[in-house]
Amino acid sequence: MSRSTTARTARRLFVVTAAVLAASVALAVPASAHVEVEAEGAAALAENVTLNFTAESESGKAGITKLEVILPEGMAPADITYKEGPTGWKLALTDLGYAVSGPALATGKDAAHSVTVRQLPDAKSLAFKTLQTYSDGRLDRWIELEKSGGGHGHGHSAPILELKPAAPGAKPVSPRPTPSPSAEPTTAAPSTAAPSTPAAVDDKAGDKAGDKAAAEKSDAGSSPALPIAIGVVVLAALAGGAWWWKRRSTAGSA
Numbered sequence: 495m496s497r498s499t500t501a502r503t504a505r506r507l508f509v510v511t512a513a514v515l516a517a518s519v520a521l522a523v524p525a526s527a528h529v530e531v532e533a534e535g536a537a538a539l540a541e542n543v544t545l546n547f548t549a550e551s552e553s554g555k556a557g558i559t560k561l562e563v564i565l566p567e568g569m570a571p572a573d574i575t576y577k578e579g580p581t582g583w584k585l586a587l588t589d590l591g592y593a594v595s596g597p598a599l600a601t602g603k604d605a606a607h608s609v610t611v612r613q614l615p616d617a618k619s620l621a622f623k624t625l626q627t628y629s630d631g632r633l634d635r636w637i638e639l640e641k642s643g644g645g646h647g648h649g650h651s652a653p654i655l656e657l658k659p660a661a662p663g664a665k666p667v668s669p670r671p672t673p674s675p676s677a678e679p680t681t682a683a684p685s686t687a688a689p690s691t692p693a694a695v696d697d698k699a700g701d702k703a704g705d706k707a708a709a710e711k712s713d714a715g716s717s718p719a720l721p722i723a724i725g726v727v728v729l730a731a732l733a734g735g736a737w738w739w740k741r742r743s744t745a746g747s748a
Contacts, residue, residue, distance in 0.1 A: 529561075529624045529636045531653040538616045538657045539664035544577060547653070549605040549626050549636075556630035558605040560595035562588065564623040564637075568615025570669065579607030591622075598629035613667050616660060623652045 529549045536543060549561055565571065574592050576585035583596030594607050605626075614620070623637040636650050 528651065529622075529626065529653045531622050531655045533655060536614065536655055536657050537664075538614060538618075538660040539666060540657075540661070541613045541667065542610060543614055544608055544610050545622075545655070546608045547606065547622070547624070549624065551599070551602050551604050552634060553601065553628050553630070553632060555601060556628040556632060557598035557601050557603060558626060559598045559629050560593060560625075560627040561605060561607065562593040562625040562627075563591045564625075565591040566615065566617070566620040566622065568617060569611060569620075572669075573612035575610040575612075577608040577610050580605060583607065585609070595627075614657060616666065618657055620655045620657065621652045622655065 529547065532546045532548075533543050547561070547563070549558060551558055565574070571587040571589075571592055574585075574587070576592075576594070579585075579594050580596060580599055583594050585592055585594050592609070599605055621639055623635075626634040626636060628634075634650065637652050638650050639652055
């Protein structure tokens, strides 16, 4: 076997190994789903603004059944009015914001809903921490805020709404009275408040030890078994290729 043939074989082996490694990385890293919020005319102190939320589905075996939104500072649950959402879903106020829930959506279907806020706070941006529940009990916490130094931990970033500067003469409106407690959700302008669930009460969940376990639960789809198994296959391929190349080189020299 000539040296040129050996070199070509080695290059082919390298290309195949690189392709296997690339495929391993692609399979080991889960798709990054997220929750988004948009609003037309989003400006500080703007009144009667409709917020449009879209929660992407990240489960291949269960549908979304509930979204709990924790309102940012300067927004009160009583200022929220439900506009539209999935068929059969209703809104209920919580101590820290609101929740929309109803029949499970089809597996893989995103959950979109809209609410109208009486007035946006005087701020540059607003973070809406969101808890996303599936029909099998899975809970995704989109609650992480970007910190100095970069990075979002598990990648579960809270949806952020950027605001334009307040219009000239814009002023804060007087606070709306808090509704009387009730467990009944509603599809109309909320006049009731449902008790917040344990998940929603944890507004500062991202800074507590309990969130680490919850985040690990929400990342259950990225089990380390797959990348480990792929790594074993890649190492076996490299070892086999090296043995074959050595054998061919020895035979050529003889």
